[in-house]
Amino acid sequence: MTISIRDQLATLGLELPAPSSPAANYISVVRTGDLLFISGQISRAPNGEIVAGTLGADISQEQGVHAARIAALNVLGQIAARTDGSLSSVRRIVKLGVFxxxxxxxxxxxxxxxxxxxxxxxxxxxxGQHTRAAIGVSSLPAGAAVEIDAVVELEATRC
Known part of the structure; x- marks a missing residue:
């Protein structure tokens, strides 16, 4: 039995968001071979609300962790939209860049x-274990508190 990313999130009490569209002159996902390169996904909730602010100034560490989780959900939305949506379509989360x-x-x-x-x-x-960079920046698009990009290895395609 194949478990979907959506179903796995539901067991965690979370909902898979619809993938966002690019905000400028780029595309959200590029697939090359068995790798997906996912453009930065900000901490925008499904209702459109952005977890915004600056850590160390106007939002707490707890709010920052929540913002990172929302941005990661948006990464998962992009993965599910570019695959069959099953957990088995992902061989490994290779790297997260967390801004x-x-x-x-x-x-x-x-x-x-x-x-x-x-x-x-x-x-x-x-x-899901991956390499990672966690980088502090002075600002992010739309005032978001967190932005995440990712590299994901997919199961090999069969010809």
Whole structure:
């Protein structure tokens, strides 16, 4: 029996969002061979509300972790839309790039990024373990608190 990403998220009490459209002159996902390269996904909830702000200034670490989780859900929406939507279509989450809007004094970007990393492991198990960069930046699109891009290895295509 094949379990879908949507069903796995439902067991976690989460909903798979529809994939967002690009906001400028780029595309959301590029597939080359068995790799998906997913453009940055911001912390925009399905209702359109953005978890916005700057860590170390006007939002808490807990809100930052929540923002990372929302951005990671948006990554999952892109994966599901570009595959058959099943967990087995993903061989591995290879890398997450987690960008955190933060003051120069904020030093816990890795703790914020755990909101995304923990979700990937909860959804994909061992295949969700990945490499990662957690980077503090002065601002992100639309004032988002977190933006995440990803590289995902898919199961080999059969000819």
């Amino acid at each position: 955190v809007a933060a003051t120069s004094a904020f030093k816990d970007q890795s703790k914020i990024a755990n909101g995304a990393s923990d979700l990937m492991v909860a959804v994909f198990g061992e295949a």
